[in-house]
Amino acid sequence: MKTIMWATLTANGNYAQSGPENPPKPEALGDFAAQAQAAGNFIVGRKTFEGMRGNGGPGPFADLDIVVVSKSASAIPGVTVVGSPREALSYLERRGHQAALIGGGADIHNSFLSEGLVDEVIFNVAPVLEGKGLNLLIDQESYRYRHVELLDCKPLGGGVVQLRYAVQDRH
Numbered sequence: 446m447k448t449i450m451w452a453t454l455t456a457n458g459n460y461a462q463s464g465p466e467n468p469p470k471p472e473a474l475g476d477f478a479a480q481a482q483a484a485g486n487f488i489v490g491r492k493t494f495e496g497m498r499g500n501g502g503p504g505p506f507a508d509l510d511i512v513v514v515s516k517s518a519s520a521i522p523g524v525t526v527v528g529s530p531r532e533a534l535s536y537l538e539r540r541g542h543q544a545a546l547i548g549g550g551a552d553i554h555n556s557f558l559s560e561g562l563v564d565e566v567i568f569n570v571a572p573v574l575e576g577k578g579l580n581l582l583i584d585q586e587s588y589r590y591r592h593v594e595l596l597d598c599k600p601l602g603g604g605v606v607q608l609r610y611a612v613q614d615r616h
């Protein structure tokens with residue numbers, strides 16, 4: 446099963462954070478919905494999931510396999526809760542998915558990256574600059590690097606540019 450990390454970056458390279466004053470671009474949200482539909486699933490951290498869920502309705506993703514990663518949450522209706530990134534992938538593999546889409550947030554993305562569990566990354570670069578922010582890191586403790594291969598690059602509209610990379614030598 447291929448693992449695809451999906452993330453929005455700011456134009457100055459931060460891991461984009463959204464909020465009332467900086468809502469996500471509709472083009473980026475639309476792309477996430479399309480990628481999730483194509484995969485049939487997405488994996489999300491407990492905090493991002495709570496932000497997405499809003500007042501508790503099923504939302505536009507009701508027909509997808511949604512996997513919430515959490516050490517603390519037990520059961521959440523309508524989704525599958527697992528205790529680690531590897532458990533999320535094992536669950537989706539057992540369900541017969543060909544690809545897993547890793548939707549965020551920062552903690553989850555960095556967990557998958559540092560455990561070497563990502564085959565492909567999709568970065569949507571949004572036309573915004575941020576101050577002090579979040580970063581994506583393949584290692585929290587030391588300096589190292591990993592080569593990636595550019596697979597595709599295209600504008601999505603609204604000033605958003607999509608970069609797609611293959612990550613070599615996944616662990």
Ligand SMILES: NC(=O)c1ccc[n+]([C@@H]2O[C@H](COP(=O)([O-])OP(=O)(O)OC[C@H]3O[C@@H](n4cnc5c(N)ncnc54)[C@H](OP(=O)(O)O)[C@@H]3O)[C@@H](O)[C@H]2O)c1
Pocket residue numbers: 451452453454460461462463464489490491492493494514515516517518528529530548549550551552553554556
């Ligand atoms: N740029 C983007 O594409 C993008 C996408 C989504 C969200 N965001 C932004 O990201 C921010 C939210 O991210 P966040 O880092 O605060 O939260 P998050 O990654 O959504 O969720 C963090 C929670 O996930 C669980 N978790 C994380 N790593 C784990 C691991 N290795 N094993 C088990 N559980 C694990 C823990 O849940 P428990 O505490 O329950 O144990 C942790 O508190 C917001 O600012 C949002 O706007 C950006």
